[in-house]
Amino acid sequence: MTDRSFAGPSDLHMHSNHSDGTENPGQVVRQARDHGIRTMALTDHDRTTGWDEAARTAVSLGMTFIPGMELSAKHQWRSVHVLGYLFDPEDAALRAETDRIRDDRVGRAERIVRNIGRDYELSWADVLEQTTVDATVGRPHIADALVARGIVRDRAEAFDGILHPREGYYEPHYAPDPLTAVRLIADAGGVTIIAHPVTSGRDRMMPLDFIEQLIAAGLGGFEIDHRENTEQGKRTLQKLASKHDLIVTGSSDYHGAGKPNRPGENTTSDEMVARIIAQATGTSPRYP
Ligand code: AMP
Ligand code: FE
Ligand code: FE
Ligand code: ZN
Numbered sequence: 001m002t003d004r005s006f007a008g009p010s011d012l013h014m015h016s017n018h019s020d021g022t023e024n025p026g027q028v029v030r031q032a033r034d035h036g037i038r039t040m041a042l043t044d045h046d047r048t049t050g051w052d053e054a055a056r057t058a059v060s061l062g063m064t065f066i067p068g069m070e071l072s073a074k075h076q077w078r079s080v081h082v083l084g085y086l087f088d089p090e091d092a093a094l095r096a097e098t099d100r101i102r103d104d105r106v107g108r109a110e111r112i113v114r115n116i117g118r119d120y121e122l123s124w125a126d127v128l129e130q131t132t133v134d135a136t137v138g139r140p141h142i143a144d145a146l147v148a149r150g151i152v153r154d155r156a157e158a159f160d161g162i163l164h165p166r167e168g169y170y171e172p173h174y175a176p177d178p179l180t181a182v183r184l185i186a187d188a189g190g191v192t193i194i195a196h197p198v199t200s201g202r203d204r205m206m207p208l209d210f211i212e213q214l215i216a217a218g219l220g221g222f223e224i225d226h227r228e229n230t231e232q233g234k235r236t237l238q239k240l241a242s243k244h245d246l247i248v249t250g251s252s253d254y255h256g257a258g259k260p261n262r263p264g265e266n267t268t269s270d271e272m273v274a275r276i277i278a279q280a281t282g283t284s285p286r287y288p
Helices: 023-035 051-060 091-116 124-128 139-148 155-162 177-187 208-216 231-244 271-281
Strands: 039-042 066-076 078-085 190-195 221-225 247-250
Touching: 023 039, 023 051, 039 051, 051 066, 066 091, 066 177, 066 271, 078 177, 078 231, 078 247, 091 124, 091 139, 091 221, 124 139, 124 208, 139 155, 155 271, 177 271, 190 271, 231 247, 247 271
Parallel strands: 039 066, 190 221, 221 247
Antiparallel strands: 066 078, 078 190
8 A cells, every 4th residue: 555646547458578569668658658648557468577677667757657467367268368456476376377377378379380380381480589578478479470471461360360269270278267367366465357358259258147256256347448348248347347346447458569459548547546556465556
């Protein structure tokens, strides 16, 4: 807890090249600033290594930095992304789980590349060339390798085609159950928000009774204003959030050049940012 104050507008979901964004953490912060954002969170997939650079840049620009992460989870066949804010990055159980997810992602990406290599000119070395730092490897890096090879035009075309499970090259990776993911982050003093919980097409929504179980396990809230959520889904979750007095957020899910999402295209209200900060006990925001 702290009595320092932050200023909006706030964008609490952004990726750097420590996962599948295309810019380094400092560049992500400057992009946020250039789009009018004054409080931002870096939420790379399954790792926290970008925090220091992002925090330094944000503070030097007079912005507030909220440390975060987007933890990969899985409910049945659904990929579920759990945003965690202000947790202790040294928490042993959480670190062990993110290590396990990232390790398994490497072998999984190699398997996908091997599958694709049966039909296209693509090698693991091509993918390594697309990861500038020790990044959490994912399909976006394979997409970038396919672009570099001239096989597809951009990430979107790769995801609509070769990387889509229906094409037969896809392989899953290890991910914890969402209940485990929520408990791990909460036990590390963090606040949990389900990222883009009601996307159409790519994923279907988790059943409401399972979401109620997540709430009982300490879930903090939902990311409602996100370009991939359906309007119907947003209404359903807003009602659920009101019923349980949960936090609701809005954010860009910026990935640099990897997605059309622009910083600040959705924002989180000052009231909700304050609730996240007040609930968290794992670490503090970095103030200017
Ligand atoms: P993975 O976790 O390796 O299965 O890859 C999923 C990641 O790919 C997500 O974090 C998204 O940010 C990214 N992604 C999904 N669909 C697209 C798309 N159409 N264009 C660009 N990136 C995407
Ligand atoms: Fe991503
Ligand atoms: Fe996500
Ligand atoms: Zn994301």
